[in-house]
Amino acid sequence: MKPVDWFTQVLEVAAALAAAPLFQGWVNQCRAWLQNRRAPPLLQTYRGLRKLFHKDAVIALHASPLFRAAPYVVFSAMLAAAAIIPSMGTRLPFSAAADAIALVGLFATARVFLSLAAMDIGTPFGTLGARREMMVGFLAEPALLMVVFVTALISATTSLPVMSERMATQSLALSPSLAFTAVAFTMVLLAENGRIPIDNPATHLELTMIHEAMLLEYSARHLALMEWSAALKLFNYACIGFALFIPWGPAMGGAGPFALSAAIPALALKLAAAGGALALIETLSAKLRVFRAPEFLATAFLFAVLGLLVHLLLGA
């Protein structure tokens, strides 16, 4: 490993940390434009975080240490995920520690801790949210793993950076299996990040919410960490999508610092486009009832399976 690889690694994590709220702000802004509302400032998410960090934490009387520890664990899991995903370069020293399957496991760890923390206070909403989150989770995980599997079959590896490299060297022609898988991945992204067909990030109507219900008892710094983690998760998912389906841009292999300087604008461009697309999907679709979520995610799974079968049958 060369120093530039370590630099890429640190830069990636730092960029994820700094840019995740920005990306979320950008999605919010696009959404507001598309829905004919006046958009909040781009930096509104940072202001929100700053405000939360300044407040006094109010913790429920019978909260256990698990409740206080969970935000740190979830945040750290999202940081570790950011370190694995090749968003700027593919020579990441840390990526050998965990492959794409471990990444799926990492998201599961975060989800379990979030749900456990939501159950800790014992309010009806918290438990309800935890139950729903775990339900969406166990439906989304097979679909996500299937997506990982198809791309792993195509690239003959489960290591995410290597996968990305091999995808990038393929011809530009759209392979049908990848197209199916990309649709599946987008659906999983929407479900896992509490976006509109499954959950509404803007709602605070108790009976419909999932993610927000779990955070109801959190305040101040803990809430800030949780919000930041949610932003990081969305950012990470977007970067996984780039690494698998739009792998051009990041510094490949042993490319020098120049490639890195080209990778940053490429990433920004992709994020801007993805944010717009996400806002468009969210504006065009309506929220599903909770028990329609399985159908949505089963469709995602089916798309991934189709991708797999198409790859095995046609080799494309």
Added chain:
Amino acid sequence: MIATLASPLDAILALLGVWLVIGVAGLVRPMNLRIAGRSLFPLGALCGLAIAAIAAASLGLPVERIQLPIGLPDLPMHLRLDALSAVFLVLLGAAGAGISMFGAGYFRSGQGTPPGLLCFQYHVFLASMGVVLLADDAYGFMVAWETMALSSYFLVIAQHRLAEIRRAGFLYLMMAHVGALAILLCFGVLQGGSWLFTFDAMRAAHVSPLWAGAAFLLALVGFGAKGGLVPMHAWLPEAHPAAPSPVSALMSGVMLKMAVYGMIRVAFDLEGGLAWWWGLVPIGLGLFSAIYGIVFAAVQTDMKRLLAFSSIENVGILFTGLGLAMVFRGAAMPTLAALALLAVLYHALNHAFMKSLLFLGTGSVLHSTGERNLGRLGGLIHRMPWVAWLTLVGALAIAGLPPLNGFVSEWLLLQAFLYAHALPYPFVNMLLPLCVGVVALVAALAGYVMVKFFGVVFLGQPRERSLADAHDAGILERVGLAWLAFGCVALGLAPAPVVAALSHVGVQLGVGALPHNGAPWWMLVPFDTGQATYAPSIFAGALLAGILLATAMVRVFHHRRARRAPPWSCGFGALTGRMQDTAEGFGQPIRHLFTPFFAMRRSLPSPFDAAPRYQVDIGDRFWNALYAPLGPFIDRLAGGFAALQRGRISVYLLYALATLCVLLALVL
């Protein structure tokens, strides 16, 4: 003494003898809790540790055999220690040590079996499992297998004054014997006409493919019945809650693995000429058991039943991996066969630690609150922090979350499935990769179940007032729990040395080996570094670094003031423990999504009921379709035979005459 220690097999035999002696020593003063509980059980734990250590040290050594001058006149007892036996001996010793340590603090005198007798049954159970693993002839194997079944039966009915426990014990005993019969028949087929019942003779025997298949199916029924493979699972969710918790832990954590051991022994060692496609049977049954078990676990309200169903799930995963290894072996793909077998062995080891840990955790909860029903628990993390945090380790591990151990075996299994498309068989090479979806669904559902289990028992507020005086586990129990939790963490963080040790099994059985790739000890690399790598210690370090970074950030940004207030709950003030989500509520999405699995009976109140009652009974379709009609059928059959018995001597004389005539006709 030094001479006996020189050979691992002798040393292990001696230690198994020590277990028996400890058991007999318990009988001297059966009512004395101090002798039986506080001193004999810890001694048994030490003995278990020693067995595990010796077996682990013997892993690289050549196969060792001895004959004991006991047994049938022309069939002395053959014993053999190879890598496969050694791996399962490590499992038995190490997990057994934690359970014994816990048991030392757990067993109390009271109703039911006196502690000294329990100590005897318990150690006979342990020793018989040791002999099962060492036996090298069918006779010795069956004797040990039956001893194991009987001793565990008596342990299950420790509280024999309760009718439901006697009933559960009876069901267990019956299934155990149906299974044992199948195993006996399997050995009968495997000797292949040589009428020699040593395992060596079976290895050498040539069995026609048809009979080999029959023997395999018999083994699958026999060992599947012991392991709780669907549809032979009916005893498991009854017997596990009935038994005292250390016994449930031992049965679920260790005894079910004996079934896996037996299956590996038969399929990979004794049977040579088995066609590859027989492997599809355990894959199918295993996947179905896995999903069936975990779906039923999700709707349980009794915490021990929940764990029992989760054991069915894990046994299903073990059999799936085993079948996959058979398919790969049949297709002459030794690397992948070795990988799948490794996943099975690793998962067996993992499950021994995590399931024992969880069962023991429920034991502590049961002792402290007297409740097994999830609907009457809650908030115990405040009253029982030791038990809660150690159980959390087990729950996270069994949910397959990195960097704990459950994830490692799941990862290995998924890696094996990933290359199933390279199989040279059409259709199979397309269907097997799809099984990944099922494995992933099962793993994710396991997460759901564990959140339900841990969240409802330990988190939230107490659902009953009596929980306020729950107390934490004693020091001996904590030591047992901590040892098992340590096992979960250690197996999770250092997988590469474990995999290196386990690969001796594949090599000795001639299945295959993973390629040497010069990976460092902290990194798990099944093939080569470009394909897949997993370094959990680095991974855990990164998680820890992330937590430190977040803490540091909070220190910079935040003043770290906090105050305590009543929970907000959207401004609703009068919150009580009874308003929390229940175990039934947590099961509701599963009931909704997997309705075809359940035989559900709902009784809904009408709008005019003065005292409305809502009730859901969730039944097992296999019980209704398979087991329930069996009882009346056997009764009718027995009734038919009873018709022969007239109770008049003239009729019996007539029978004797008829028999004589028939025999004469046959002879002449």
